Amino acid sequence: MLLLRGVQQEVGSSVPLTDLIARHLGIKASEILERLVLRKSVNVIEKRSVRFAYNVALRLSSEAHERAIVKRWRHFHALQKLHQGGARRPERTIGPAAAAAEATNGLNWSSVAADLATPSPPPFSPRRRNKVESSSPDAITVHEVDLYEASEPFSPFISPPLPAAIAARSLRPLIIGSGPAGLFCAYVLAKNGLRPVVIDQGSECSKRRKDVFAFWHGNRLNCWSNAAFGEGGAGTFSDGKLTSRNRSDVTDFVLRTYVELGCAESCLYESKAHVGTDVLYNVVPEFRKRLQQLGVTFLFDTQVTQLHIQPSAPTFRPSHSGGHSQPAPSYLPAAFSPLRDAGVIAAAPDHEVSQCSDSSRSPRHFTGVRVRWRRDGSDGGRRDGDGLTSEAVYGECDIVSDLCVVACGHSSHSTYRTLHEGGVKMTPKDWTMGLRLQMPQSTLNRVVYGKHADVPEIGAAVWRYARAHPADGRGVYSFCMCPGGTIVNSSHGDGCVAVNGMSYSTRSSSYANSAVVVQTKTHDVARYWGKSEDECSGMDALAYQQHWERAAFHAGGSDYSIPAQRLGDYLSGNPSKGLPKGLVFGQCTPTDLNGCLPDFITTALHHALRGLLRSHSRDGLFADDTLLTGIESRTSAPLRVLRHGTSFESCNTQGLFPCGEGAGYSGGIVSSAVDGVNTAMALLKTLVQRRALDG
Incomplete structure (x- = not known):
């Protein structure tokens, strides 16, 4: 097959892409037997020229024809280089180096030299960056032509098989957590013959959706089931981007799986693939059904409250007759039945189970968890730190296992506390915090696309911002930009308020929104708590994040409303008495956001936002009545659960595998899913090695 990189087609072209490619290559369109789009993006070179950029693979009628086209491309590419080198005599290019190149690339350098006398440009002209080479809408440019060799697809099976x-x-x-990392980890483990148990504090998707929208419409916040906790993770109520900076065979496997589950096929090749919350509502439950067919058990509305860690590995093995020394609880939810039948559940004892909580002691082996489940009809309370008030009706039991993947989300504060109490090593890491602002989508389209703003094929425009604050060099940039979306309240309890962006698949909202965030360093956390960086722990970073989220909680009226403010009032330091028109899911309270973030972040935001007001004073993208909401603090986890680089196992607890965004190793749906796959493969290899040693 042929590989064409950097194929650029003018938006609005009336000629099909295949015909344009054939015309450019000097062949008939009928000779192209197959066309595979590998990559597609929108390239805005200038407002007057908006182009689709493709990487395309073509299958022609014969391989010999494909090789001939590549040879001809290399010939004229070499000719182009000679033209760019100036008016040199042709014989200067014919020497030992050129002869070696001719032998390697199959180029006829004598012919290249003769063509220098030809005044017409070569038919293949590599595009020049940031320059429009043709104003015709029915013309394309091609950056490179080569032979295409498809790589072997990723196999989710270990070799040799388990x-x-x-x-x-x-x-x-x-597996703690049913977000992308947890689901894909479970998928790979189940494909290899294991039957993992996925535990999530939140509810399954249909119930979770009701809980979330009830809160957004003014009802009680359910501290167990909300925009942060539940089936699919926080990404279920977000913009639903399926993008990744690092494209690999595992990334392709993840994207193919999402397409099989119901996402659009364009997710395989679009550079900024977008699914939308409304599609994820169906995709996530479909994934659960597939996993259940493979033997995976799901325990929703179930919170892990304690890790059992002992100085020796567990000797218990499952038996069909139920071989545990302690009886199971008298009442268990129906979802626990497979575990009760396997004999791996025990009633939680009245006394505290002794465990090896000293993180420096070695060895430390994971032997199980204690879980607390929420019975039907209980919402977990509203204002309690863990969501477990006197209103909650729950039960608890122990589950025995020697393998656990911690795939919680970055909002799972209770899981962080459980890991800390179990002595699992964690460390602070850098992350970002800031505010989320809203802008009119139609204005943004006009600013970015110019005369092409109303062309439906290119979709809603994306806004980007990245600067370094001149005072200290901190990065200030846009994050999680949601074209045609809405701002949402993503609070989960603990007396903390946080916001996020969300959009549906059509991105048809009249507003766009984006966070503007500032780098928060480990030394900022250490300085705030009066410690050195070496003394600063992961829980210190979590407490620092919670401190500012609680400041937002109080600024919003201490009822989980979103604190909001007009941009002009924010910059002048005056509390807003009213709010501009916008689209926000959740109750908003006009207030002053200046006290909701550290001074260094507020200073950097003021500098950045004043600059935006100046630069967009004419086009109207930002104005004094631009809506600001806060705070955007969940850009990533503030800490990292330490693990070994190759085995992915906890640095100080055998059998525990930190994974995904909550553990500090990914950011976003796709990268979290990829880390879930990689963690599962590492766990399987570790399992085979240890069982072989056990005999």
Whole structure:
């Protein structure tokens, strides 16, 4: 097959892309037997020229024809280089180096030299960056032509396969969290013969959706089931971007899986693939059904409250007759039945189970968890730190296992506390905090696309911003930009308020929104708590984040309303008495946002926002009545659960595998899913090695 990189087609072209490519290559369109789009993006070179940029693979009628086209491309590419080198005599290019190049690339350098006398430009002209080479809408440019070799697709099976005997005598792995990392980890483990148990504090998707929208419409915040906790993770109520900076065979596997589950096929090749919350509502439950068919058990409305860590590995093995020494609780939700039948559930004892909580002690082995489940009809309370008030009706039990993947989200403060109490090593890391602002989408389209603003094929325009604050060099940039979307209240309890952006698949809202965030360093956390960076712990970083989220909670009226302000009032330091028109899911309270973030962030934001007002004073993208909401603090986890680089296992707890965004190793849906796949493969290899040693 042929590979064409950097194919650029003018927006509004009336000629099909295949015909344009054939015309450019000097062949007939009928000779192209197959066309595969590998990458597609929108390239805005100038407002007067908006182009689609493609990487395309073509299958022609014969391989010989494909090789001939590549040879001809290389010939004229070399000719172009000679033209750019100035008026040199042709014989200067014919020497030992040129002869070697001719032998390597199959180029006829004598012919290249002769063509220098030809005044007409070569038919293949590499595009020049940031320059429009043709104003005709029915013309394309091609950056490179080469032969295409498709790589082998990623296989989710380890090699050699996991022996059936090992799978049969292994305890069921536990996975904390049903976000992308947890779901894809469970998928790979199940494909290899294990039957993992996925535990999530939130509810399954349909119930979770009702809980979230009830809160947004003014009802009680459900501290167990909300925009942060539940099936699909926080990404279910977001912009639903399926993008990744690093494209690999695992990334392709993740994207293919999403397409199989119901996402559009364009997600495989669009550079900024977008799904939308309304599509994820259906995709996530479909994924759960597939996993359940593979033997995966899901425990929703179930919170892990304690890790059991002992100085020796567990000797218990599952038995069909139920071999645990302690009886199971008298009442268990129906979802727990497979675990009760396997004999891996025990009633939680009245006394505290002794455990090895000293993080410096070695060895430390994971042996199980204690979970607390929420019974039907309980909302977990509203204002309690853990969401477990006297209104909550719950039960608890112990689950025995020797393998656990911690794939919680970055909002799972209770899981962080459980890990800390269990002595699992964590460390602070850099992240960002800021505010989320709203802008009119039609104005943004006009600013970015110019005369092409109303062309439906290019979709809603995206706004980007990145600067370094002149005072201290901190990065100030846009984050999680949501074209045609809405601002949402993503609070989960703990007396903390945070916002996010969300959009549906059509991105048809009249407003766009984006966070503007500032880098927050580990030394900022240490300085705030009066410690050195070496003394600063992961829980210090979490407490720092919570401090500012609680400041936003109080600024909004201490009822989980979103604190909001006009941009002009924010810059002048005056509390807003009213709010401009906008689209926000959740109750808003006009207030002053200046006290909701550290001084260094507020100073950097003021500088950036004043600059935006100046630069967009004529086009109207930003104005004094631009809506600001706060705070945007969940850009990533403020800490990292330490793990080994190759085995992905906790640095000080055997059998525990930190994974995904909550553990500090990814950011976004796709990268979290990729980390879930990689963690599962590492766990399987570790399992085979240890079972082999056990005999």
